[in-house]
Amino acid sequence: MSVSVLGAGAFGTALAISISRNEKPVTLWARDSGAAASMQNMRENVHRLPGVRLPENLLVTSDIQVAANSDTLLLCVPMQQLSGFLVCYKDNLANKSLVACCKGVDLDSLSGATSLIRHHVPSATAAILTGPSFAADIARGLPTALTLACNDETAGKDLQHEISTANLRLYRTNDTIGAELGGALKNVVAIACGIAIGANLGESARAAVMTRGYAEMLRLAAALGARSETLLGLSGFGDLALTCTSAQSRNYAFGLSLGRGEAFDKNVTVEGAATAKAVSNLARKHKIEMPIADVIAAVLDQKLTVEEAVKTLLSRPLKEE
Numbered sequence: 001m002s003v004s005v006l007g008a009g010a011f012g013t014a015l016a017i018s019i020s021r022n023e024k025p026v027t028l029w030a031r032d033s034g035a036a037a038s039m040q041n042m043r044e045n046v047h048r049l050p051g052v053r054l055p056e057n058l059l060v061t062s063d064i065q066v067a068a069n070s071d072t073l074l075l076c077v078p079m080q081q082l083s084g085f086l087v088c089y090k091d092n093l094a095n096k097s098l099v100a101c102c103k104g105v106d107l108d109s110l111s112g113a114t115s116l117i118r119h120h121v122p123s124a125t126a127a128i129l130t131g132p133s134f135a136a137d138i139a140r141g142l143p144t145a146l147t148l149a150c151n152d153e154t155a156g157k158d159l160q161h162e163i164s165t166a167n168l169r170l171y172r173t174n175d176t177i178g179a180e181l182g183g184a185l186k187n188v189v190a191i192a193c194g195i196a197i198g199a200n201l202g203e204s205a206r207a208a209v210m211t212r213g214y215a216e217m218l219r220l221a222a223a224l225g226a227r228s229e230t231l232l233g234l235s236g237f238g239d240l241a242l243t244c245t246s247a248q249s250r251n252y253a254f255g256l257s258l259g260r261g262e263a264f265d266k267n268v269t270v271e272g273a274a275t276a277k278a279v280s281n282l283a284r285k286h287k288i289e290m291p292i293a294d295v296i297a298a299v300l301d302q303k304l305t306v307e308e309a310v311k312t313l314l315s316r317p318l319k320e321e
């Protein structure tokens with residue numbers, strides 16, 4: 001079996017580099033033909049992952065037909081672009097194993113990645129790869145463990161063996177809903193934690209936000225049919241611990257900027273921003289209390305200031321844990 005990675009951002013490039021270490025041909029697809037040619041010739045993604053050389057068995061192309069010749073396609077496109085991507089390239093993606101590598105909830109449909117795949121490309125096998133990981137760590141061969149979720153047990157086992165490498169260890173589950181929600185919801189909590197630190201509320205406040213945010217994650221996951229043990233694993237608790245405590249996290253860094261009242265680079269994708277709004281809508285639809293997600297969505301929509309958001313959370317009625 002062969003593997004292609006569709007999307008040549010930092011994470012897509014890192015995964016392609018890692019899988020190439022299995023000494024099998026791997027294809028990395030970039031939408032921009034100039035960027036693809038540059039990476040193929042220079043053997044480096046200088047803009048997204050500088051300083052890491054691309055292995056010789058890694059082909060970089062902008063030709064979707066060449067990339068789609070592989071049996072397994074890793075979709076490394078932002079969550080809010082995934083639906084459009086699937087519609088645009090559905091003929092190329094048909095009958096393939098499609099592994100989503102994005103974290104979030106689609107703002108328009110309020111669906112997760114595997115649901116979008118099944119809807120737009122029903123002939124494909126849908127899976128998701130998620131968990132605590134930074135692109136630079138994976139690219140440099142540092143030990144990383146992720147969750148691979150697929151409803152089809154046999155396909156999941158095949159994908160697990162195909163994508164795992166010496167440094168990239170995959171744990172398998174058939175709870176795609178839980179894996180998707182763990183990866184999506186922790187980004188919202190990470191923004192809140194960044195705000196807490198950026199606004200000088202202290203480490204204790206961050207710990208409180210992580211804990212209460214995790215409770216919100218569990219509530220929504222249960223309402224949508226996920227298993228609680230999935231969120232105790234890499235795609236939930238593991239990703240939450242990493243994303244809420246490291247400045248390498250784009251969502252946490254975005255929250256820091258909000259808390260400090262500073263501008264944030266608009267060219268940096270922050271999946272948690274759109275996810276906060278989608279999750280707030282989901283919670284309202286299912287009548288689930290998610291006060292942290294609600295105030296983050298309100299701050300992003302400029303309905304609340306950071307100071308007002310903090311007061312809103314602190315003035316909630318006292319209750320049992």
